Amino acid sequence: MIELIEVSKRFTLHNKGGAVIPVMEGASLKVVPGECVALTGASGAGKSTMMRVIYGNFLAASGQVLVDGLDVAKAEPQEILALRRETLGYVSQFLRVVPRVPTLEVVAEPLLALGCDRQEALGKAAGLLSRLNIPERLWLLSPTTFSGGEQQRVNIARGFAHDYPVMLLDEPTAALDTQNRETVLTLIEEAKARGAAIVGIFHDIEARERVCDREINVSDFNQEVAE
Amino acid sequence: MTPLLQVKGIGKRYGAQIGCADVSFDLYPGEVMGIVGESGSGKSTLLNCLAGHLAPDAGQVIFDTRADGPEDTVNMSEPERRMLRRTDWAFVHQNARDGLRMSVSAGGNIGERLMAVGDRHYGAIRDRAIDWLGRVEISETRVDDRPTTFSGGMQQRLQIARNLVTSPRLVFMDEPTGGLDVSVQARLLDLLRGLVRELGLSAIIVTHDLAVARLLAHRLMVMKEGHMIEAGLTDQVLDDPQHAYTQLLVSSVLQV
Structure with missing residues (x-):
């Protein structure tokens, strides 16, 4: 479902005299359906960069980034948007929402965007929020006023609302208590x-060992960079 | 899928000055395109050329009309273009006063657009006006009040209702949230997003606010000195800008 072939990524900082910062070189990766792969490596090694290259908000400098057959590195914006709507989900570390929108709607939004029946979408959102222990009295409030942990759980509920065939998870269990961590796993x-x-990306080693089938150390893709 | 709008090589000069030059892009149904750039970069000139308020010196603006399929709106007769502006197109001005008739009641402002496309039944027009006031969160009790008695945010919402009542397929917006305080801005963003999704609208939004662009636009186009210097998926342009100017623009904002 996901296949990276010889992908490289570098940042060119035009306002810093055109400094080029290489982050990734010759990265290859293959993930099949039903498999969970953990990205490991020290902070700054390029774990999040690799996730963003797959999601398409970072442009790969070269190579192929195939998600369900679509090369994200070269696809048109419309194709990437359709891919993100139907196939590719991303749970980032931060919740980014339109202020004032109720939590229930925020969680249901990926389903509504797919044209799902409104009641059905809200029902599924409610189920996820309950499982993640967000009290019902908060559902009609905007999550912008929630605590960090609550926002993260709302973000996870939103990320799992639609059954995406491909998912990217950026530290989904960070800052969660035991019970909620268990739910997320x-x-x-x-x-x-x-x-x-x-x-x-899982900094929580136990969680990683429980759900991940293998690990990829992204430092392997920036050896030249380090030298 | 046929693009709703195909823009090909649009250019406009003001004497020796370049307004905008050689801008091309396609817009598909249901898509929201953001145009960002600093003031004087040609955003509004471009928008006005696309919406038929200004005649471009070069290029084509091909719109997929309901009746006859794709047609170049630049070479259309003025009556044809006027009809488009009343039916399939809508234009939301930055300053609500430019888009409203201040001496006519709120209900009249909405009803006027319906009458312009041939609606004649007073009761039906009034009912639709009230329905739209509700959708933009203006109380029914204000239907007979003039917009001069409305706050800035209410005027902007009324302008949006007036524009959307005829179910346009393409909405042009020039800084729709500019000049509004943040809480009102949030309310308007929420409203616009909902309308885009529920009505399947396409929109072209000019803004200098990158946070607004991130929340509303699927795609982004960056302009500088009249030229399109970068375009792509909104989060890609904002998270991984390629052009020097876009990098400067993104790094100059407080957290988007």
């Missing part, structure tokens, strides 16, 4: 069971 296991291909 169960959600990931359920996604794998239905055949989702997952790439994730």
Whole structure:
């Protein structure tokens, strides 16, 4: 479902005299349906960069980034938007929403964008929010006023609202208490069971060992960079 | 899928000055395109050329009309273009006063557009006006009040209702949230997003606010000195800008 072939990524900082910062060189990766692969490496090694290259908000300098057959590195914006709507989900570390929109709607939005029936979408959103222990009295409030942990759980609920065949998870269990962490790990296991291909960053080693089938150390893709 | 709008090599000069030059892009149904850049970069000139308010010196603006399919609106007769502006197109001005008739009631402002396309039944027009006031969160009790008695945010919402009542397929917006305080801005953003999704609208939004662009636009185009210097997926342009000017623009904002 995900295949990276000889992907490189560098940043050119035009306002710093055109300094070029190479981050990734010759990165290759393959993830099949039902598999969860963990990206590891020290902070700054390029884990999040690799996730963003797959999601398409970072442009790869060279190579192919195939997600469900579409080369994200070269696809038209319309194709990437359709891919993100239907196939490719991303749970980032930060919740970014239009202020004033109720939490329930924020979570249901990916389903509404797919043209799902409104009641059905809100029902599924409510189910996820309950599982993640967001009290019902908060559902009609905007998550912008929530605590960090609550926002993160809303973000996870939103990311799991639609059954994406491909998922990117950026530290989904960080800052969660034991019970919520357990719920998130169960959600990931359920996604794998239905055949989702997952790439994730987990600093939580136990969580990583439980849900991930293998690890890729992204430092391997920036050896030249370090020297 | 046929693009709703195909812009090909649009250019406009003001004497020796370049307004905008050689701008091309396609817009598909349901898509929101943001145009960003500093003031004087040619954003509004471009928008006005696309919407038929200004005659471009070069290029084509091909719109997929309901009746006859794709047609170049630059070479259309003025009556044809006027009809488009009343039906399939809508234009939301930065200053609501430019888009409203200040001496006519709120209901009249909305009803006027319906009458312009041939609606004659007073009761039906009034009902639709009230329905639209509700959608933009203006109380029904204000239907007979003039917009001069409305706050800035309400005027802007009324302008949006007036524009959308005829179910246009393409909406041009020039800084729709400019000059409004943040809470009103948030409310308007929420409203616009909902309308785009529910009505399947396409929109071209000129803004200098990158946070607004991120929340509303699927795609982004960056302009500088009349030229399109970068274009792409909104989060790609904002998270990984390629052009020197876009990098400067993005790094100059407080957290988007």
